[in-house]
Amino acid sequence: MTEYIHGGTDEIETARLEKQAQYLSRWLLDGIDVGPGARLLDLACGVGAMARRLRARLPDVHLVGCDLSLSQVRAARHFSGRGGDATIPFACADAGQLPFRNGAFDAIHCSWLLEHVPGGATVGILREARRVLATGGRLWLCEVENESLHFWPRLPLVEECFEALWTAQVKGGGDPIVGRKLHGLCTAAGFSQVLVTPTTVHQHAGSPVGFWRASLEEFAEILESGTDALPDGLRPRVAEAVAQLFALQSTPGASFTYTFFRARAEG
Numbered sequence: 675m676t677e678y679i680h681g682g683t684d685e686i687e688t689a690r691l692e693k694q695a696q697y698l699s700r701w702l703l704d705g706i707d708v709g710p711g712a713r714l715l716d717l718a719c720g721v722g723a724m725a726r727r728l729r730a731r732l733p734d735v736h737l738v739g740c741d742l743s744l745s746q747v748r749a750a751r752h753f754s755g756r757g758g759d760a761t762i763p764f765a766c767a768d769a770g771q772l773p774f775r776n777g778a779f780d781a782i783h784c785s786w787l788l789e790h791v792p793g794g795a796t797v798g799i800l801r802e803a804r805r806v807l808a809t810g811g812r813l814w815l816c817e818v819e820n821e822s823l824h825f826w827p828r829l830p831l832v833e834e835c836f837e838a839l840w841t842a843q844v845k846g847g848g849d850p851i852v853g854r855k856l857h858g859l860c861t862a863a864g865f866s867q868v869l870v871t872p873t874t875v876h877q878h879a880g881s882p883v884g885f886w887r888a889s890l891e892e893f894a895e896i897l898e899s900g901t902d903a904l905p906d907g908l909r910p911r912v913a914e915a916v917a918q919l920f921a922l923q924s925t926p927g928a929s930f931t932y933t934f935f936r937a938r939a940e941g
């Protein structure tokens with residue numbers, strides 16, 4: 675695993691993943707179509723924020739979650755049990771070496787994993803996903819393209835902080851623009867019928883209630899969670915950058931735009 679730029683699995687990171695799922699799952703889960711009784715794996719499930727939304731949306735599938743981090747798996751178990759929903763089994767497992775037999779799943783959902791995987795390991799992880807998928811089973815991926823992040827009016831300090839964060843991610847072995855590579859990566863791993871869809875989120879004062887603030891909170895929290903990875907000169911300025919982000923809400927004509935990429939592929 676690369677150096678995780680979002681810090682440890684503490685309450686703050688757990689809450690960040692939960693809020694991210696609250697905000698983005700309407701786009702991430704759109705079109706995920708898995709029939710009753712099908713076996714669905716949420717690969718790199720983190721604290722289970724997306725798994726719980728998959729469970730709510732697809733109550734009749736056999737859902738399993740797995741993640742490399744034991745602390746995230748423990749948090750996932752805790753939240754799944756607490757929600758009173760049918761408890762989802764969560765396993766601690768490396769996506770590069772899954773403890774499941776060939777063809778064990780009919781579908782796999784995987785959000786925001788590949789950005790944290792060293793480039794050399796990405797295709798191997800996708801091959802492993804394909805191994806545990808039944809023939810013709812479907813993979814749904816969702817990944818970042820951080821160069822697509824734009825605020826208007828431009829915010830030089832905020833941009834500098836994010837660029838430093840993405841640089842730190844690359845130095846740590848991750849890939850902040852992996853989203854645009856999904857077609858090539860899935861094809862190299864042997865998937866067929868690979869369909870990649872860019873999804874642009876554009877928020878401003880005229881967005882439906884809650885969205886403008888949620889988008890700013892999402893990126894403020896990404897910046898705050900990555901503070902330790904920033905250079906010494908920027909670390910003390912994160913609070914200032916976050917204040918500038920939130921000030922966009924009272925700036926006439928301000929907006930936020932970000933594109934992430936989804937892929938659907940057949941094993």
Ligand SMILES: C[S@@+](CC[C@H](N)C(=O)[O-])C[C@H]1O[C@@H](n2cnc3c(N)ncnc32)[C@H](O)[C@@H]1O
Pocket residue numbers: 675676691695717718719720721722723724740741742743746767768769770784785786787790791
């Ligand atoms: C940004 S979180 C996303 C969690 C979840 N998919 C979501 O959308 O809320 C990335 C997750 O990938 C996990 N991860 C990183 N490398 C992994 C690997 N090799 N195998 C399994 N999980 C891994 C991390 O532990 C972390 O929980």
